[in-house]
């Protein structure tokens with residue numbers, strides 16, 4: 001009976017390699033580079049294949065078309081019900097790990113408010129510009145004397161501070177101890193999360209071994225720390241936010257929604273706490289890591305850097321900062337930012353989805369609960385979409401007249417369909433402002449001791465190994 005049920009459930013799965021009992025195909029996978037490992041398997045089994053990883057059945061989508069087709073279906077936009085997803089969403093809170101009605105309601109609210117706060121008010125741009133101004137001053141000071149400097153941490157503080165401003169309505173000075181403590185707790189949580197990845201594929205281990213073996217006790221501690229800090233800020237907003245018609249920031253907007261007659265029950269304080277914490281993790285880390293890649297790529301590709309600087313010089317000059325309004329007049333800079341996002345490949349296997357019910361995709365069956373991995377790495381390096389997939393080539397994004405073409409088949413960095421990143425506009429706005437203004441002010445290069453490899457550090461997102469930069473002020 002068990003064999004019959006098993007065979008029925010997995011009948012008509014996409015083809016794929018066989019593994020061994022308990023571990024499935026896991027021992028044969030290069031887990032440090034799953035995007036590339038999956039891309040190679042796709043050469044044998046096709047763009048949609050299945051394999052067992054540990055005790056879990058997974059389906060990997062390796063083409064732009066299959067990912068778009070899959071994620072346009074609501075049934076394929078749920079998250080799997082795993083220990084780690086439940087852990088991070090504190091049950092079923094926030095949006096990044098939740099599914100169903102609550103996810104839809106909260107996601108819609110988050111997306112529209114991020115957009116409104118990001119674009120609807122000039123305040124957001126002025127926050128970003130103040131942040132860049134302070135960062136430039138700090139870097140000028142740090143790089144005096146021409147010594148190579150490590151600027152990863154400063155970038156991290158700046159980006160988190162912009163998200164801090166979006167959520168809380170105020171910007172903190174870089175040296176603010178509370179901001180630094182908060183950042184430490186967020187970063188520690190992210191760092192530990194990546195060490196517990198094995199639980200995804202072998203969830204039974206957590207029932208056999210103590211939690212401390214997977215760093216869960218420490219993660220709990222750091223999460224508690226960042227929650228208590230955020231709770232303080234929410235409490236201040238509760239006291240000060242009396243006018244529900246004027247929302248200055250994300251917390252205000254959420255508190256106003258909570259007070260509305262007939263508000264969805266998911267608008268409660270604990271949801272707000274988890275959601276804010278998620279926005280720091282899901283928003284801060286990928287954006288600051290992309291910025292770290294950006295400066296490394298530009299140092300390695302001085303011709304791209306020089307071309308973007310020349311465009312900025314011609315359109316903006318050096319008497320004022322580059323504004324978001326300059327975007328239409330800076331096609332090469334825009335193309336370069338998009339190309340940096342494609343090439344940095346920070347989420348090589350995307351973020352996992354799972355069918356909420358048995359679903360069909362291109363003639364294959366995807367059983368409820370299966371892990372679905374969208375292989376962004378394969379798509380971003382797919383010669384069917386990119387003329388020079390292995391190079392940083394901003395021309396991918398320019399038409400024959402040198403005009404920027406924002407939509408490019410094969411660009412999937414923010415996902416696709418109903419679960420697409422709700423922070424895409426904010427991220428693109430930040431990356432444009434930071435990169436354009438930094439290269440307006442400095443030339444970036446690598447010290448002679450750096451041999452220019454693209455070594456990565458594994459984490460929740462793939463970041464460059466910490467590196468030093470040589471900064472030369474341009475004026």
Ligand code: HEM
Pocket residue numbers: 095096097107114163278279282283284286287290341346347350351352413414415416419420421422423424426427
């Ligand atoms: C370069 C920067 C960024 C990249 C590459 C990126 C990429 C992604 C990707 C690939 C996903 C998963 C989509 C899916 O499940 O199919 C995602 C989800 C998400 N991102 Fe971003 N993101 C970035 C910046 C941001 C920012 C700035 C914010 C917020 C301020 C943000 C908030 C979120 C949230 C809340 C989710 C979960 C959405 C859901 O599950 O419905 N992200 N992002």
